[in-house]
Amino acid sequence: MSGFASRADEFRPSPVRAVFEVARDPSVVSLAGGNPDLSVLPADAVGDVASLLLRGRAGEILQYGSGAGMDGLRELVVKLMARGGSSVTGADILPTTGSQAGLDLVTKLFCNPGDVILAEGPTYVGALGVFGAYEVEVQHVAMDHDGMQPEAVARALDDLAAQGRRVPFVYAIPSFQNPTGVTMPEERRRELVAVCAERDVMIVEDDPYALLAFDRSEPLASMHGMDPEHVIHLGSFSKIFAPGLRVGWMAAPPEVRGRLQIAAESVVIHPSNLAQSLVTSWVGSEHWEPALDRAVELYRERWEAMKEALIEFMPETASWTTPTGGFFTWVTAEEIRGKDILAAAIAHGVVLVPGSASYMDGRDSNAVRLAFSGVAPARIREGVKRFAEALRAL
Amino acid sequence: MSGFASRADEFRPSPVRAVFEVARDPSVVSLAGGNPDLSVLPADAVGDVASLLLRGRAGEILQYGSGAGMDGLRELVVKLMARGGSSVTGADILPTTGSQAGLDLVTKLFCNPGDVILAEGPTYVGALGVFGAYEVEVQHVAMDHDGMQPEAVARALDDLAAQGRRVPFVYAIPSFQNPTGVTMPEERRRELVAVCAERDVMIVEDDPYALLAFDRSEPLASMHGMDPEHVIHLGSFSKIFAPGLRVGWMAAPPEVRGRLQIAAESVVIHPSNLAQSLVTSWVGSEHWEPALDRAVELYRERWEAMKEALIEFMPETASWTTPTGGFFTWVTAEEIRGKDILAAAIAHGVVLVPGSASYMDGRDSNAVRLAFSGVAPARIREGVKRFAEALRAL
Structure with a gap:
């Protein structure tokens, strides 16, 4: 074979891809993925919109x-x-x-x-x-x-x-x-x-x-x-x-x-x-903004649940950012030492994104990203608890 | 501004893009675009499939x-x-x-x-x-x-x-x-x-x-x-x-x-x-292959119509390929001299893709691509007639 381009050496699988594979296991709590909550979307209404579009404008949409x-x-x-x-x-x-x-x-x-x-x-x-x-x-x-x-x-x-x-x-x-x-x-x-x-x-x-x-x-x-x-x-x-x-x-x-x-x-x-x-x-429909309002309300509740769990379970050395929206918080702690944190977290039944993934040089980081957007409050509490246990076991 | 990458000099608008703009004029016959014929698709059935998918699997499809x-x-x-x-x-x-x-x-x-x-x-x-x-x-x-x-x-x-x-x-x-x-x-x-x-x-x-x-x-x-x-x-x-x-x-x-x-x-x-x-x-449904059969039958009829028109209208010097499928034929003629052919064709109410567009160096070409896939036989005949008139006027 002719060999790859020089840039191909820079095509690296995302360091978080392995995380998402693990996150498929239902016994594992995933605080890894920045997924929106889609439970606010009425599937039937979305389906009806798609059907109307194709019935009315197939010649344009399919061409x-x-x-x-x-x-x-x-x-x-x-x-x-x-x-x-x-x-x-x-x-x-x-x-x-x-x-x-x-x-x-x-x-x-x-x-x-x-x-x-x-x-x-x-x-x-x-x-x-x-x-x-x-x-x-x-x-x-x-x-x-x-x-x-x-x-x-x-x-x-x-x-x-x-x-x-x-x-x-x-x-x-x-x-x-x-x-x-x-x-x-x-x-x-x-x-x-x-x-x-x-x-x-x-x-x-x-x-x-x-x-x-x-x-x-x-x-x-x-x-x-x-x-x-x-x-x-x-x-x-x-x-x-x-x-x-x-x-x-x-x-x-x-x-x-x-x-x-x-x-x-x-x-x-x-x-x-x-x-x-x-x-x-x-x-563009009247469905959208109310559904978005409901989703953001969920995210706010989930952040509150995560914050309470962080306060309850995290070691003294830990600190975290206080988001006023979005999906994520960034938790820093002395106990987090570079890349070992991911294996330790998985061993305790929780996945998250290690901080080192967010630097081009993959440097050691004493932080992790926790996502609260796609997980119910009780699971968030359980996930943070497991994360704290993982930290204590390090 | 910081200026573009060196590769940006090689980002050239497709030489056929102007052709497709002209082809929007309904008085112009377009033998330019390699569009499939979608009249064979039952829009209602396609819409129903999309609706069923979203109603049944929204959580997977939208995530x-x-x-x-x-x-x-x-x-x-x-x-x-x-x-x-x-x-x-x-x-x-x-x-x-x-x-x-x-x-x-x-x-x-x-x-x-x-x-x-x-x-x-x-x-x-x-x-x-x-x-x-x-x-x-x-x-x-x-x-x-x-x-x-x-x-x-x-x-x-x-x-x-x-x-x-x-x-x-x-x-x-x-x-x-x-x-x-x-x-x-x-x-x-x-x-x-x-x-x-x-x-x-x-x-x-x-x-x-x-x-x-x-x-x-x-x-x-x-x-x-x-x-x-x-x-x-x-x-x-x-x-x-x-x-x-x-x-x-x-x-x-x-x-x-x-x-x-x-x-x-x-x-x-x-x-x-x-x-x-x-x-x-x-x-994967039982709809697909019969619709494809009908579409290919249309393409075959359209190629026959184009071939008849080429025989009837083209000058003696012209020759063309004989496709056994697909969307295109390639017409070569002494009268076609490089890039002038497109302007001449447009002036006579037909658009096509000049041969020079198909070479990296944009060399002059005494050929054009004619597409028969998306146009009804009578329009194909009219388009080829106009193309022949354009050739004679060169």
Whole structure:
């Protein structure tokens, strides 16, 4: 055989994949997966919507579509993004096969091998997989309880520029971050945007959790809305409707959006019309927001259950972030020593994502990500209890 | 802004995209698009299948799925590939977001910038877009009425090896080729496989039209079935069911398949569960094969109508291929001089794909691709008549 490309050495199976295999065992409590709770969705109503779409528009939905995505979906996204303060038109939006595909495309468009991306430390495991596939280095930027520190970003950008290193963009997850659950306040977002705009560096704002604040009355201001020329926004319907459909979107300045579409067409021709039209009909219907309200209420209750269990069971040395929305908390403890924690947790009947997975270099981490989104409160309590037992046994 | 990656210079809008814009004008006859005819699909029945799936399995279909694809789809593909003589198991199959995504992944896995891919001359426009995005060179191999010539492939591989050039794979569309409509006979396929296997070079067999022989009683033998260790097979449901769903698959040797899955997960996490399950249910149902039979009968009638019109209207200098299935014929004529042909055709109210689009270097070509798959016979006759008028006016 001809052998693989040099980039193939960077195709690494996600370090959390093994975790999800274990999590299939029903006796194991999974605090690993960032799954939305779909029990709030009336399956019959979703089925009826799909049936109506196909009965009425089969010739359009089943046939080849446009690389620009479906008009109705782009108009829906315009309305959703207005909640975050973005003034966009349908022409600024590019629907994608999930927001992961958006991140792949933006990396493909901007990054040469050996470039450096600044990202939160820790950051989303799946982003590290994308950056690795394009042979890009990741420099992690320090976070505090308000997220990525703009002054640390400024310092890193200036240092890298002085070294002649190319930094195509800063990658940030501003709302209920994966994996820490931390949210950047509006002022912090403005500072980060200013730091990057001054240096003419793009920000890739990966914002799938933006609409999942426990207090849904106060929408978070997106960085894209603050400076649409310097921010590429990645959005997703996975957390606010259904990840199995694989529908997300990008918003980007016109020249960037045009090139992203060309790149996207060469990968998938166009996103699935059926998935796009089901998202458009469902999220555009009167069913959607009440179901989302119920789901977020579940997430809030589950976080409360997790917090109570953490207080009750965790050793003295442990601390954790306090999410105000989203799916995750980040638990730090002296007893957690790098990669041993996963095997120990599994031995005690609970799975979670070890902190080391969230760093490009796989460094040892004395933290883990716990997800509360997809598990009932009693199971959360049991899972945290088992995790505490695992820690004590280390 | 930070500027684009060097590969971005190779992201070119498909030269046929402008064609499809023009083709939306209903007064224009489109012989451009390789669209399947979907009038054979009972929309109500397809809608009912989707509704049943969501009513019965919403929790699975709407939730995150596996990067390995859905089991039922992989089992269905095993049965389909058996028709071409491939003995595979579900573990050999990787469902993809359309076969275009499969081609993107295999190029990503195997190709470094500057590598050379051997492909038919002419070849599929969309493949050239993928190869360009990975900064790969394409060397076109001569074809005759039986397709790609194995001895020309052998010569090219040996020459390139002598030059120290890396050839990750040979890309071939063996059945009812896009754009020529030509089919490689079984013996020719065996020769090509032998030439490549002797030199330990992979073949990427892109075979979306395999089941569209006008005589459906004789399935074509796939190269994958002849040597599964040296052939990666790309399959598609776009031509045999519905392109708008974006579902295809790859079959590859185990190590390659494993790496392709890791690469795929970093791009899309997993293909759309709704699209996968609708394909599985429909193509696995008693509805599918009769509808496909009707569609292929339509394609055969349309090819007959096109052939009659070509005989009636084309100038003496013209010749064309004689497809025995699929969607296309390739018309060569002295009067066709490179890129002017498209503007001339549009001015006469017909669109088609100019031959130059099918070569990586965009060379002048005295040929065009005519598609007969999606147009009724009377419109085909009118379109060919207009094309002949355009030729005479040049």
